[in-house]
Amino acid sequence: MTEKIGQCARRVAAIGTEVIAVSPDMGPASIESHYDEALSVPGILDEIRKGEAAGIDAYVIACFGDPGLYAAREAARGPVIGIAEAAMHAASLIGGSFSVVTTLERTCGIAWHLAERYGMQRFCRKVRACELNVLELERPGSDAYRIILAECRQAMEQDRVDSIVLGCAGMSDLCKAIAEELGIAVIDGVTVALKLAESLVQLGLKTGKRGDLAFPLAKPYTGPLEKFSWDRAPGLP
Amino acid sequence: MTEKIGQCARRVAAIGTEVIAVSPDMGPASIESHYDEALSVPGILDEIRKGEAAGIDAYVIACFGDPGLYAAREAARGPVIGIAEAAMHAASLIGGSFSVVTTLERTCGIAWHLAERYGMQRFCRKVRACELNVLELERPGSDAYRIILAECRQAMEQDRVDSIVLGCAGMSDLCKAIAEELGIAVIDGVTVALKLAESLVQLGLKTGKRGDLAFPLAKPYTGPLEKFSWDRAPGLP
Amino acid sequence: MTEKIGQCARRVAAIGTEVIAVSPDMGPASIESHYDEALSVPGILDEIRKGEAAGIDAYVIACFGDPGLYAAREAARGPVIGIAEAAMHAASLIGGSFSVVTTLERTCGIAWHLAERYGMQRFCRKVRACELNVLELERPGSDAYRIILAECRQAMEQDRVDSIVLGCAGMSDLCKAIAEELGIAVIDGVTVALKLAESLVQLGLKTGKRGDLAFPLAKPYTGPLEKFSWDRAPGLP
Amino acid sequence: MTEKIGQCARRVAAIGTEVIAVSPDMGPASIESHYDEALSVPGILDEIRKGEAAGIDAYVIACFGDPGLYAAREAARGPVIGIAEAAMHAASLIGGSFSVVTTLERTCGIAWHLAERYGMQRFCRKVRACELNVLELERPGSDAYRIILAECRQAMEQDRVDSIVLGCAGMSDLCKAIAEELGIAVIDGVTVALKLAESLVQLGLKTGKRGDLAFPLAKPYTGPLEKFSWDRAPGLP
Amino acid sequence: MTEKIGQCARRVAAIGTEVIAVSPDMGPASIESHYDEALSVPGILDEIRKGEAAGIDAYVIACFGDPGLYAAREAARGPVIGIAEAAMHAASLIGGSFSVVTTLERTCGIAWHLAERYGMQRFCRKVRACELNVLELERPGSDAYRIILAECRQAMEQDRVDSIVLGCAGMSDLCKAIAEELGIAVIDGVTVALKLAESLVQLGLKTGKRGDLAFPLAKPYTGPLEKFSWDRAPGLP
Amino acid sequence: MTEKIGQCARRVAAIGTEVIAVSPDMGPASIESHYDEALSVPGILDEIRKGEAAGIDAYVIACFGDPGLYAAREAARGPVIGIAEAAMHAASLIGGSFSVVTTLERTCGIAWHLAERYGMQRFCRKVRACELNVLELERPGSDAYRIILAECRQAMEQDRVDSIVLGCAGMSDLCKAIAEELGIAVIDGVTVALKLAESLVQLGLKTGKRGDLAFPLAKPYTGPLEKFSWDRAPGLP
Incomplete structure (x- = not known):
């Protein structure tokens, strides 16, 4: 399904847009409940974490429940769009x-x-x-x-x-x-989200970092979620 | 102002998008009231009329009151976006x-x-x-x-x-x-509207013609508005 | 239809109320879409313009879409009621x-x-x-x-x-x-609007001119809409 | 205060409208709380009861809390308007x-x-x-x-x-x-309510009796409220 | 019905909670309209009045229309819950x-x-x-x-x-x-209201007396409602 | 903080209510953002999972963002209340x-x-x-x-x-x-939630399992979240 979604997105991407379709390596096989949704979020945030390190410009969350949308926006510099x-x-x-x-x-x-x-x-x-x-x-x-x-x-x-x-x-x-x-x-939603993300990037419109969506505060995480610890100074992703 | 708006739009347009900035030849010098807005609409619809004849793909109404938005959507095949x-x-x-x-x-x-x-x-x-x-x-x-x-x-x-x-x-x-x-x-809004219009065109998403935004019904108009008469069969612009 | 509407209104008018039923001399033959509605507005505003010159106390817009209601309120001193x-x-x-x-x-x-x-x-x-x-x-x-x-x-x-x-x-x-x-x-709505307009006039309640419904600002209009130019000083209709 | 309110109403009444200003003979000296409001309602309904017997066409409840408005509408044939x-x-x-x-x-x-x-x-x-x-x-x-x-x-x-x-x-x-x-x-509100009541009467628009505002069901009331017993068949006030 | 309601409530009451089920001695035999509801309120407020004198901790109004809820809250120190x-x-x-x-x-x-x-x-x-x-x-x-x-x-x-x-x-x-x-x-609602009332009492949460629900102002009442006169100083029930 | 919260809850608990205060063993040290909230949810669901195995009657989520409330309700038989x-x-x-x-x-x-x-x-x-x-x-x-x-x-x-x-x-x-x-x-909210949870348990009111809050569907989870796999038949927790 990930590959299929990637192809749909690539078909409408502008010249110069590189679409990277990934499936998180933790979480449910499919998302069909609040429970699945909640447990899909760590995997999504892990991808955002990797994406930020890699300098990704924008993200599309390709599940119709838009899981973790606001958490992802906090963690990312650029736009994050739910489908x-x-x-x-x-x-x-x-x-x-x-x-x-x-x-x-x-x-x-x-x-x-x-x-x-x-x-x-x-x-x-x-x-x-x-x-x-x-x-x-x-x-x-x-x-x-x-x-x-x-x-x-x-x-x-x-x-x-x-x-x-x-x-x-x-x-x-x-x-x-x-x-x-x-x-x-x-x-x-996949193709529309791709175009919206592209558009916001071109217009230089990034996720607001002054209020509710500022970068998470630095703090430790425990247990299997330890890698999500946000140890950088606030405001400096 | 029309030229300035056109330049702003062109600066963010995708390769292949042609931006035509026009100012209607009837209506108020500026739009600062309901009265101005209402009287700016015939001019806007006139441009849509010309645009449809010329095969324009999408329209942006570049006034923050989005005057005539729904009337324009009725008259146009493609998307119409207000700023x-x-x-x-x-x-x-x-x-x-x-x-x-x-x-x-x-x-x-x-x-x-x-x-x-x-x-x-x-x-x-x-x-x-x-x-x-x-x-x-x-x-x-x-x-x-x-x-x-x-x-x-x-x-x-x-x-x-x-x-x-x-x-x-x-x-x-x-x-x-x-x-x-x-x-x-x-x-x-001008630049965002341009990108939204471009995106909808690329995705093949046109104004819905099955309900409230169907083409106007054929009927005569009188007086100085005679040229707005919609004499084509409904559904065939 | 104009005459019929006038008769319905007159039947319930108070003693002393003179009902003048007019049909604008520009616009669509009937109003059945956003497009028709938008293009009926100049004709309505033209009647308001004439009415203000004639010292009319209040107006009823006798189309169920209440076209141009707020623009008409800007242009009029007295109440304007939609049906x-x-x-x-x-x-x-x-x-x-x-x-x-x-x-x-x-x-x-x-x-x-x-x-x-x-x-x-x-x-x-x-x-x-x-x-x-x-x-x-x-x-x-x-x-x-x-x-x-x-x-x-x-x-x-x-x-x-x-x-x-x-x-x-x-x-x-x-x-x-x-x-x-x-x-x-x-x-x-026609008869109710007539009674509401009459009531407001008797109570001395006029359209508010301090905010959104103040008289339009003075400015030129071009093309076939030139006669709508509002050349009087703001606040002095 | 009752007399003053009556005078204000009479000043704007149409020719032929008789305004009867009454103050219920039970209830609070003034209405300044939910408690006062609740306890003003029996007196209001008593006046409606008398009014219906007398064939009154319409009622205005002249307290800004509009106490008992819906109960009064149930008990009355004609319109009841709150100020x-x-x-x-x-x-x-x-x-x-x-x-x-x-x-x-x-x-x-x-x-x-x-x-x-x-x-x-x-x-x-x-x-x-x-x-x-x-x-x-x-x-x-x-x-x-x-x-x-x-x-x-x-x-x-x-x-x-x-x-x-x-x-x-x-x-x-x-x-x-x-x-x-x-x-x-x-x-x-007093003068406006008077004009609205007059208008509805002239237009023949009475309180709807098919749904929520149908006449109360016949049943006994006990204690000091016994006189409110509604002993007539439903629908026949 | 009063006894039945009392039994339902007692069945879920906590140890130490005494449930007193009362039916007001004035008002309609049943409540099935706005009219009935309005006329049930004096009886309810009478019970609150007696309850306050007796030091009752909380009240449940056991009619699904929650008649007189806000008036009762004004008159009571403790919580009043509608079913x-x-x-x-x-x-x-x-x-x-x-x-x-x-x-x-x-x-x-x-x-x-x-x-x-x-x-x-x-x-x-x-x-x-x-x-x-x-x-x-x-x-x-x-x-x-x-x-x-x-x-x-x-x-x-x-x-x-x-x-x-x-x-x-x-x-x-x-x-x-x-x-x-x-x-x-x-x-x-009866049993839930009982538990909510008990919970609020245990948590020490009483009806707010600083705003809309402050005790009624002292003033005389006339006619059959004279006993509702609120002659104590405001704030001192 | 967990111990403090437990004490506050115990102070108002009914006789017979056992309060178990736990802090999940995975997640952020504190919850101060969407990101923290999202990552606190797996730990909360893990506690629910353990609680269901242990036959817990009801849960309180003691964080003011009520993280994972709906997911927890899906996973639990009894009530789950956010503070x-x-x-x-x-x-x-x-x-x-x-x-x-x-x-x-x-x-x-x-x-x-x-x-x-x-x-x-x-x-x-x-x-x-x-x-x-x-x-x-x-x-x-x-x-x-x-x-x-x-x-x-x-x-x-x-x-x-x-x-x-x-x-x-x-x-x-x-x-x-x-x-x-x-x-x-x-x-x-902690003490109120405790009382609400107690009340619902006493009234026999459990989380609805017929609609949006039915038990999660059986499916595998991958990576560090593997233990959340819901492998029981739907409807049989």
């Missing part, structure tokens, strides 16, 4: 309303909460679940495409929306086919 | 809060209303006026830069924000200097 | 909820936005469209009454509302018949 | 914002809650207390006018509002003088 | 959403308004009525249990909620049976 | 408004977000920072008490609130002294 955030913003620019089509019903509340957090709740008409597990999206021979397409069609017909937001990074590669089949804008 | 909309969205991606620094107190309510409309009110801490007329921004020898800089400094220090949004297209060229002077992200 | 605004306010005084029955689905978003703008969203349970064109309301032999009545009945039965707001000035003359047929309060 | 409700509605029609100037700080929360309930919170910038007891407004030689005027002036200058709402029926007679002194719209 | 308030708070602690199952449709608006007032609207998915009169809950041989159970089942299945809030104190004794039958958390 | 959540709920029961006094300015946004999430934003008037590091609260000879007391006094005097919520578990032991010094209710 739910990106997709919802784009949807609000091209129409008056969108619906989200995601994997499991149990994560719909997370999507609504993100919509509220980003100010996008007023554009979000419905969050729909396909009751598909994330990894089912990767299984060869899976019926996932047909099921997702059907749910998108319902969103289009019943919710009267201007666009559909795909609620899982693993659906990125289906975006174009669904859009063509249904004749409605279908938004994959 | 207030663009700047506020960008601010919400790089920090938890922003303040707007605009020209006249009387337009602050308009900015707040836009923030609400776009879902950005929760990020907007204050809308501040410099009590500068728009055209004063263009007057050689004007004290505008100093006054705007002072207001931005107050926003930074008193409102505890992560970024400052410049509330007038005519301030675009001051953006970089203020950011450098103050050490805070300063956001000019 | 959507008036109808929604009245509905909130006689019950806990209302539904709007309007013409085209594509304008429902406009009605919702007005409800939000006026603080009336909390009382508005649904905006329902009849999929009738505005001018169909005027066509002899049209089936409009039956279709509107059916939609109102659905609003009454399904939305459990205390009243129904008619979402088009062209429905004014149907108000009484529907109310009698259904036994529910049916609100026509 | 806070009326004043706030009027303020929202003539400007973008208002402040309330009321008696005691402890009642400010009540005013805010009403503003929310009526959808008027978005227009209300501040609720200001003069720390005057209600009955002080009636005391000959009291300094009330000067104190209220000073607070209104502060509202005008600091809150940048378009109008001031007087937050006590006992201030009705000061309305004109303050408005003239300050040159800003000052709104007394 | 709707308590139940909704508890529901928000154990899940993301709840639905209310109450008696009559006409009171649903009251429940929604309380949810808003307490900040619990965001957790409340639906307010459902059984169209049962309150006293029907007490009638031997009544079908009430079956009807309420059926509505709770619908709430569980259709609203996808984590818990169900029973919307009437008279349903307290059904709580356990419904929970066991359906396998979902069913919340009775 | 910010608990304190804010209690404050809303005893008054109309509260202010939070917390440690660092940079965490104020987190507190506001929690207030919104819990529906408590409407009661929260201000979040105030003392600019004290969390560990400074523990340093012998620190000036922390004096600084916190001063900020609480400002909250009381300037914000006109009914209570003050202490915004850090490390302030628990100061609660009583500040309340006595200032004569206002001061709320420590």
